[in-house]
Amino acid sequence: MLEDINGHTRLLAFIADPAEHTLSPRMHNYSFEKYGINYVYLAFQINQTTIEQAVNAIRTLDFRGVNLSMPNKQVVAKYLDRIDPVAELANSVNTIVNDNGFLTGYTTDGRGFMNALRDRQVDYQGKTMTMLGCGGAGMPIAVQAHWMEWKRL
Template sequence: MAERISGKTQLIGLLGTPISHSLSPKMHNEAFAKLGLDYVYLAFDVGNEQLEDVIKGYRALGVRGSNVTMPNKVLVKKYLDKLSPAAELAGAVNTIVNDDGVLTGHITDGTGYMRALVEANVDIIGKKMTIAGAGGAATAICIQAALDGVKEISIFNKKDAFFDRAEQTVQDINAKTDCKAQLFDLDDVDALRAEIADSVIFTNATSIGMKPYVGQSVVPDASYLRPDLIVSDVVYIPTKSHLLGMAEGVGCETINGLGMMLWQGAKAFEIWTGEEMPVDYIKELLF
């Protein structure tokens, strides 16, 4: 790393909390080194309270770009100059690029999730999925799945600040795509059981299962699952969340969050650098 950093090295950041577990710095720095690109990627433990000041600092310092993760994906759009069409529709941002002081927000979570399914030889086009979560990543996944041709999506979330936004997501999907979307209260366990029973895939797109919620699951117990159900989780540390452990015990095919993390990162890498990430090299190195 010391040999690579120069007076011309451009900074790319990662904003979120907690953040020390993230594999993104290693992934991107190894990719920069492999391609000989003069960038460095650093993680910053930043929550909503510091976010506005940090974005002002990015602009003042000429930082090339950033990833944004929980809990900042929704709030950060307030402090940017422009949003990509996908970020506008999702109402969330996970990637920022700075072009001569103009900060544009993108969302790559949805494309990353769908590409991860393709890489796992899982086809959900024309089929039904049930998903837990209504935050930035969950919203991006739902919108991309609908745009790509998923037939029906049942969204579950607690009646918190994200629930109202999820109602808007459902309206957008139903109005702008051929997909049928519905929203349910995550505390309605009977509805959760019924919707999972009618789906080919169940996805956890909440932070339940990672720190500080390790050992917890959005699904109350394994009786909600069945052997021919595919179960995926956006959580990648631990690589086997409690949900995926339960699913394996039932005989389900499982997919953790590593693939989504890789492919959303690859798209962000391309946005910042104009180059394709050496994905096969990164897979070998990290996974």
């Protein structure tokens, strides 16, 4: 893989506090190599006091995007150009996409969860959802479920 990194390689990252525990670089870089995608995925230790500088670095270094974890996903929105409506309602941005310096924040937690239900043919429309031990993904899941129900009506 290292011999394939060149001037066209795009950067992606996980920014978190802590970041040492993540297996994301291993998983993503394996996939990029397997499918011949010219990207590299790194992990950076970024906390709430350095998140603004990290967002500026995304633009400056032309990262294609980043993933975030708590507590960064609740404070990053004010440094972005646009926030997806579900991410805004959930007050949670776990993915930033860089389109030529224009940074958009999304939450993929809820969409991923709802897609998993759909893929398993779980009929959730019009149903009551009970969530226990929600953690950082709980609010985005609840907001996404509500958003999908609202859009259906």
